[in-house]
Structure formats: structure tokens, C-alpha cells
Amino acid sequence: MERVPVLKIGDILLVSIQIDMEDQVALQLQEDLAEKIVTTGCHGVIIDISALDIVDSFVGRTLATIASVSRVLDAETVVVGMRPAVAITLVELGLSLPGIRTALNVELGIEMLARSRGEVWQDDEDEGDPAAVPAS
């Protein structure tokens, strides 16, 4: 069975789903992620679904479960890169994926996670700016 890789980048676990989300794959991902959050102690999870053409109700529910599970483990989940066609289909089906935070792309997702943990997101170009350095 195919598996979705979970990558650790800094304080964030990045999951980019590049294969068809069959039910088994989704369940496996849910388990892997819970495991990984505990072993790495990460506080953020980003799930990139920009390669997914279809998000059915099962995948939608699994995403919601993943979000709930990681919240229990003190990690925020952001689903990023949902395609317009997928969003339209979900709305037509009446699935609004409650409890899932979303962002347009991975970058905005990282920004959102940083903001929700009370950190100031800085662009590279801002780093030389003395005003952005917190007074110690």
C-alpha cells in the first residue's frame, strides 16, 4: 500500500499528498501523523492537498479527525492548497469541513501557524530592520 510521507521542517510537520487518497491511505496517514507529532514534538502540521483532484466526504472527515487528534497533542493543523474545483464541489455537497483551518498555500499556512503560536512572522527582508527586533 502506498504511504504519504511526513516531513519535519523546523517546528512543523509537512504532509504533501501526491497520490489518490484511498480510505486506507487516509487512515494510515492519520496514524503516522499522530506517531510523528509525539516523536518529534512538533507544534504545527501542514497538509498540502494542492495535488488532489477529489476530496470525498471520507477524506474530509479524516482531515477533520487529524486536526482534532493533533490539537489534543498540542499541534495546530492547517490544510493548504485546496483547488477551486474541489472547494466548489465540497460546497455543493454541503461539506464545509468545520474545525479545519485552511490557507491558500504552504507559505501562508506556515505564516498562519507562526501567528497562532504568538510569534511574529518575518520576511527575510525584514530581518535587518531594527524595529522588528524585540526589545530584550
Next chain:
Amino acid sequence: MALSPDESGRLADLLSEHADGLVVHWAELVGNGLQGRMSRPELERQTRDLQKGFQQAFAAGARDLTDEEAGELRAQLGELSSNRARQGFSANETAISVFALKDAVLGVIGDTSDAQTLRDFVAFSGFIDRAALFTFDSYVRVREALIADQAEQLLELSTPVVKLWEGVVAVPLVGTLDSARAQVVMERLLQTLVDTGSPYAIIDITGVPAVDTQVAQHILKTVVAARLMGADCIISGIRPQIAQTIVALGIEFGDIATKSSLADALRYVLGKNSYKVVTSKRTEH
């Protein structure tokens, strides 16, 4: 009813024998129908071309309009009707251009007491009927294509997505929002959000003449879809009467931000992004 080979041969002879007289008579009949909206030489050129088309089709042994031998004639008829359709002539006037050939031929046949001539003419008349129907058909097809093109252009025209600020796009909706347009607006807005990575979208409904439950439903769907993708939508440009209709209809916008003007919406978004709008003091030189 197809022509017999003998009949088409005789018709070809008839058409070539009386070519000039036919063209003049025919052009005159068509000219009367068009009431001077086309110049005489132009008409004569067209009818002469058509007369040649018919003659060649018969000479080649075409027995029906759908025959391979009549291919060129069909192309000619198609071109004639598409030209007429574009020039704004009615379907009637277009079909008459072909029907008039019957009268013209009847004029040159002269004596119809002979049974064979009569049979020939009836067969020929059937052929002309099919040709005129074909003209009618192509006329309608061209008109429909024109209408479809225009509708598409209208859709293109009326749904621009503009960038207002870094990370803020706006859709100024103009005109009535039906399901087809709402779909286009929704798709285009969502695609722009992805392409530009803008987390904020302002839907401005200043140009929407009326908001009923259906329009509201479309807007709500767009907002929810944008939210699913991780973008926030603000609805702006709600006129007083529209606000009253919305309340009277019991439409709930829930926790979607609504502003009365586009400027307010932009200010709100900028505020959320921790921008502040200040007036700078102008220094006199």
C-alpha cells in the same frame, strides 16, 4: 424525392441555355424582396454565382442536395446565408433568394402543357425547396453562433477580478447574477485567489440591481468555497434598499463581514493586516 439522372441532365441544359435571362429575372425578384438594401450589380453577381452552382451540380449528376456532386453548391448556399445573417437580413429574405429561382425558371420554361416539362419542374421545385431549407438551416446556425459568442463575451466582460492591494483582490459584480454567471464569477475568483495567493477577497455588489434569495445563495456559496481554500471574503457595496430586501427575505450572512462601500471593505482588510491608513501632512516648499 431525388431527381432522376435524365431530369438533372435536362435541368442542367435548361439552366445553361437560359443563363442570362434567368440571372436578370432572378436578381430582379430577389432585389424586390430585399427592398434596395443591396446594390443591383452585387445581387447579379451573387445570383450568377448561384446559377452556376446549380448548373454545375446538375451537370455533374447531382440528384439530391446531399449528394457529393452538390458539395460545392452547398458550400455556396452556406456562405450566402452566413453573409446575409451577418449583414442583418432576416431568415425570410435569405430563403427568398433561393426560392425566387423557381419563379425565374418558370418564366423561361414558357410552355408547361407538356407533361414531361411539368414533371421536370415539379422535381426541380422539390430540389429548390431542399436548397432553401438548407439555407435556412445555415442561417439559423450562424445566428446561434453569433448569439453564443456574444453571451460568452458578455460573461468575459462582466466578471473581472482586480487586485486592490498586496493580498487583496476584488470582484466588482455588475448586472443580474444568474446561475451561469455566478458559476463563472465563483470559478474565476477562486482561481485568482490561488494564482495570486491573496488571503482576502472583496465581493462588491454595487452593480447588482437586485438581490433575491438565489443571488444571496450564490454569493454565500462563493464565500464558503473561498473559506474552504483558506481565504476570507468581505461583501461590500450593499445599497440601503438591498439591505432592506436582505433583511425582509430573512437572508443570513452569518459571520461574513459586510460593508456598505468598497472603501470601507478595503480599510477593514488593511486593518486586519495591521496596516493603518493615515493622511500625511503635506510639506510646503
